[in-house]
Amino acid sequence: MVFTKTYSAPPINQKEILRYLGGDKSEQTSELICDCLKELGDRLKYRVCYCELSVAINQNECDFSVFRLKSKDLAKNLNGSRRIILFAATVGVEIDRLIAKYGKISPTKALVFQAIGSERAEALCNLFCADMEKAYSAKAKPRFSPGYGDLELSCQKQIFSVLLPERKLGITLSDGMLMFPTKSVTAFVGLK
Amino acid sequence: MKFKDFLKENIVCLDGGMGTLLQERGLKLGEYPERWNLTHAEEITDIHKAYYNAGSNVVSTNTFGANSLKFSDAELEEIVKAAVLNAKKAKEQADNTKERFIALDIGPTGKLLKPLGDLDFEDAVEIFAKTVRLGVKYGVDLIFIETMNDSYETKAALLAAKENCDLPVLVSNAYNEDKKLMTGATPDAMVAMLEGMGADAIGANCSLGPAQLKGVIETLLEKASVPIILKPNAGLPRSENGKTVFDITVDEFSLEVVNLIKKGVRVVGGCCGTTPKYINALCDKIKDLTPVEITPKNLTVVSSFTHSVEFGKKSVLIGERINPTGKKRFKQALLENDISYILSEGVKQQEKGVDILDVNVGLPEINEALMLKTAVCELQAVTDLPLQIDTSDIAAMEEALRRYNGKAMINSVNGKRASIDSVFKLVKKYGGVVVALTLDENGIPATAEERFEIAQKILSAAKSYGIDKKDIIFDPLALTISADNNAGAVTLKAVRKIKNELGCHTSLGVSNISFGLPNRDAINGTFFALALENGLSAAIMNPYSADMMKTYYTYNALKGLDENCNEYIASAEQFVTSVTAETKSANTLESSYSDCQGAIIKGLRERSAEATKQLLLTRSPLDIINSEIIPALNVVGKGYEEKHIYLPQLLMSAEAAKAAFEVIKASAPQKETANEQNAIVIATVRGDIHDIGKNIVKLLFENYGFKVVDLGKDVPAEVILEKVLELNAKVVGLSALMTTTVCEMEKTIALIKKKAPFCRVIVGGAVLTKEYAEKIGADKYAKDAMEGVRYAGELLKT
Structure with a gap:
């Protein structure tokens, strides 16, 4: 069964945003980030859908019973987990609107919104994983997403067929296996 | 009786959830439920029959995801045919005396439409049209478009239905807790669009329980002149000892829905988590209710994809x-x-x-x-x-x-x-x-x-x-x-x-x-x-006219249309501050540069435009470009290359320079300020929809006086070639972000090399390296926009 959760906005980590911008510490850039955050306001939504999976690990293959994935690195990551959570998370479509808008009229702001969006999506994933740790009184391993290591991006299809994030959160998959809204993440998390 | 006539006089009961019932019968996670129309026909008929027997007037075919994106045309036809047949059998076998209809169920495609996603609007229309035509062919009574979380996709589905049949069309959207669709539309915006296009009933389903959807329903009732649909979930799901439970009971569900029927809702049913039991309890409570009359609202309203604007206030x-x-x-x-x-x-x-x-x-x-x-x-x-x-x-x-x-x-x-x-x-x-x-x-x-x-x-x-x-x-x-x-x-x-x-x-x-x-x-x-x-x-x-805006704000304030004169006060501040802000920023400029140069270096758009205006009074456009703008850009560009200025600052300066160019262009629009000889064609190659990098490159090239023809993103090789030949462009810039589209880049380069050998190709983008660029035949790999500018400059000089 797939569950849906909505979170309130995690605190903003300006340092992370600056890191995504290549380490720029100038006053102008900081001011610009502030302007962009102000424009962003509370337009983002922090939503996750997830389910619990069981896994049988066979050398290079993870058999989740609902589907199987060939990946040595994922197998290594999940090995020894008591529970496995598969999730999809998104901060919604508004950040894409801002990136698209400024892409046409102010590439600087588009770049900053891009960085903010990445920071927000990461923050949401961290929040969700911490929440799972608490709910299951367990320690979460580093999360593992399609495209990491030898895990093919094409496994998004299987992940989507189980989580149905199109319906739960409005995350869709392109033919090239990219997600829209773009600031979305799918990942496995092993709980020790 | 025709469904339209039935809808006029009655409270219509739809069916309840399908997904949960299928899972109970063994549908696995990841399996397509639509295939069960063929493989488990009897089970599907049983579910439909259980709903008819529970009191549903309408059951929806098991075709939520039946579309040509998921299935081949042949399989799609088999599925829709079987789905309608399963519903027809149930309709015949059911043993109650109520009016019974079959709706062709249409859910979202699972793709997001352009510009936010990658599905073209007309393609979406055609995908829905295929399913609609099949439903009509096999004999449904009405179309039910449901669980749509994007207004644009909803429009595509409704347009497809209207263009391919004369059947009644019910349209229902999935609203979030914030009373908006995932892509931002409010209920009043949806009413404006859907009523305008002739939907026969509109409403809300899925995502939330009846209590959480109350606000949305109230807005729909207030704004719409057509029947309103409510088909909520059985509350919200949670896990209890490994089992899924919904948080409201059958009784609570029907009670909450009935309360909204009393406020005017005319079409009801259940979505995720609801079963024939829920529908049965609901129908029990409905049978003695008189439907609330639907009154025309006479609102003059236009809408965008997020909100509506009403005339008359x-x-x-x-x-x-x-x-x-x-x-x-x-x-x-x-x-x-x-x-x-x-x-x-x-x-x-x-x-x-x-x-x-x-x-x-x-x-x-x-x-x-x-x-x-x-x-x-x-x-x-x-x-x-x-x-x-x-x-x-x-x-x-x-x-x-x-x-x-x-x-x-x-x-x-x-x-x-x-x-x-x-x-x-x-x-x-x-x-x-x-x-x-x-x-x-x-x-x-x-x-x-x-x-x-x-x-x-x-x-x-x-x-x-x-x-x-x-x-x-x-x-x-x-x-x-x-x-x-x-x-x-x-x-x-x-x-x-x-x-x-x-x-x-x-x-x-x-x-x-x-x-x-x-x-x-x-x-x-x-x-x-x-x-x-x-x-x-x-x-x-003209909103740039201070007189017009002052009239607008003062009139509203004087006529009691502006609470506490808030808007008037805000506008008054705006008129005053625009002057002082400029003076303030002027003071912070570095003194070793001219006003114009300082503004560009600091990345101040308004200031650089203003300074350029002043310069134009005494100097020629060309002089300003060569001795003011370009030197200032060079200061920043050099700083960037030496790594003491970062990308955001470089871009801010580029935008300030662009503002200066804009002033020059406006002063002499006939004269081409960019050199025709310097035409550069840029594009993100086909299959890739990322364009931030490309837009940055465009901005910087324009700053340095190149005439940039930007073909946009997802551009086929042939289109790029055509433009190169048309302009006799010496340089083309290609961008790709994804590994999957680098092969498209290679193809584009090969085509250009063959048909336009005079043209040099610069490539860039996150996935490229110098080695990779050489391998796919590019003339130049530019690690950033500045490197591209320098290369093109050298090339076009000779």
Whole structure:
């Protein structure tokens, strides 16, 4: 069964945003980030859908019973987990609107919104994983997403067929296996 | 009985959830439920039958995800055929005496539409059309479009249904806790669009329980003149000892739904987590209820993909600046296909406070239908304001209305027979509020009475097309008082007469009143105030005019339309601060540079534009470019290459330089300031939709005086080649972000090398490296925009 959760906005980590911008510490850039955050306001939504999976690990293959994935690195990551959570998370479509808008009229702001969006999506994933740790009184391993290591991006299809994030959160998959809204993440998390 | 007749007189009960019941019967996670129509036909029939027996008047076929994206055409036909057959069997076998109907169930495609996603609007229409045609072929009674979380996709589905059948269409959306769709539309915006397009009932389903959907339903009831649908989940799911439970009971569910039926909901049912038990309990409670009568709301409303704008409260401001008439710089932008310029006009007007943007891109030299479609699509990516489609070209009007995500304002129809026939047909099909000019074959009448007569004639014609009075806004035409002293008085009288005697809203192109006179703003502002006092509902106007905006804010404050004078106070501050802000930023400039250079180095857009204006009084454009702008850019560019300036700062300076160039262009639009010899074609290759990097490159190339032709993103190799040949471009810049599209880049390079060997190819993008670039045959790998600029500069110098 797939569950849906909505979170309130995690605190903003300006340092992370600056890191995504290549380490720029100038006053102008900081001011610009502030302007962009102000424009962003509370337009983002922090939503996750997830389910619990069981896994049988066979050398290079993870058999989740609902589907199987060939990946040595994922197998290594999940090995020894008591529970496995598969999730999809998104901060919604508004950040894409801002990136698209400024892409046409102010590439600087588009770049900053891009960085903010990445920071927000990461923050949401961290929040969700911490929440799972608490709910299951367990320690979460580093999360593992399609495209990491030898895990093919094409496994998004299987992940989507189980989580149905199109319906739960409005995350869709392109033919090239990219997600829209773009600031979305799918990942496995092993709980020790 | 026909479903439409049944809907008129009764509370209609739909069915409940399908997914949960299928999972109980063994449907696995990841398995397509639609295939069960073929493999588990009896089970599907059983579920439908259980709903009919529980009291449902309508069951929906098991075709939620049955579309040509998921299934081949042949399998799709088999699935829909079997699904309808399964429902028909259940309809025959059910043993209650209620009216029973079958709805073709249509859910979202699972793709997000452009510009946010990758599915083209027309492709979406065709995907839905295929399923609709099959449903009709196999004999459903109605179409049920449900769980749509994007307004644009909802429009595509409804359009497909309307274009392919005459069956009733029910449309239901999935709203979030914030009472909006995932892509931002409010319930009132959805009512405007869906009612305009002729949906037979509209509503909300899935995502939440009946209690959480109450607010959405109340808005729908308040705004809609068609029956309202409520098909909620059985509350919210949670896990209990490994089992899924929903958080409200059968009783609570039916009670909450019944409460909303008493408020006016006419079509009910259940979504995720509901079972025949829920429907049974609901039907038990419904049977003694009398349906609440549905009353026409008579609201004049347009909408965008996020919100609606209602006429009749405060006057509605329609920004007139996206229009080439009398604007050299805008004409030039249209001829050069400079979409960014048009878009920035949209954004600037929104910042000034307009409610709607008029979009007129007609020029004899260009393909207006194509340009208007492009402008409408692109504007919808940068602004959430409703648009007013302004054209006399009917083909262009249809292209734009089709692609418009919402209920548009249409400018315009008039009393001529040909205009009435062509425009009203489109209004009926796509919905819209249409501006009707009070002129006809005999021209513009001199008196208010005659203009009023034309208005009456237009109204009766609208009625014959089934277009409601509320969707017509009359423009009794403001003509210049410099030609006829009485013109203002006549127009004001016509505004008053139309409002009082026809009960219709009015709009005026206010600025026309002063044509030919000096200090036009003064006349315009006063005329605007007079027109408002005579009942004007909307004005097509120039929001950059301080006089007009002052009139607007002061009028609202004086008439009690501005609570606590809040908007007036905010606007007053705006008029004062714009001066002081500039003075302040000027003080912070570094003294070793000129004003213009300092502004560019610091990345101050307004300041650099202002400084350039000053310089133009005494120096030539070329001199300013060569001895002010370029040196300043070089300072920043060098700093970036030496790594003590970062990308955001580089870009801020580039934008400030662009603002300076914009001033120069506006001062001498005929003279080509960029060198034609320096034409560069740039594009993101086919299959890739990332364009931030490409836009950065474009900006910097423009700064350094190159004429950049930006073909956009997802561009086929052939289109790029065609442009290169057309312009004889010596340099092409290609961008790709994804590994999957690098092969497309390779293909594009091969094509250019073969057909345009004179052209050098620069490539860039996150996935590329120098080695990779060499491997796919590129002439140059640029690690960033500055490197690209330097390379192109060297190349074009020789």
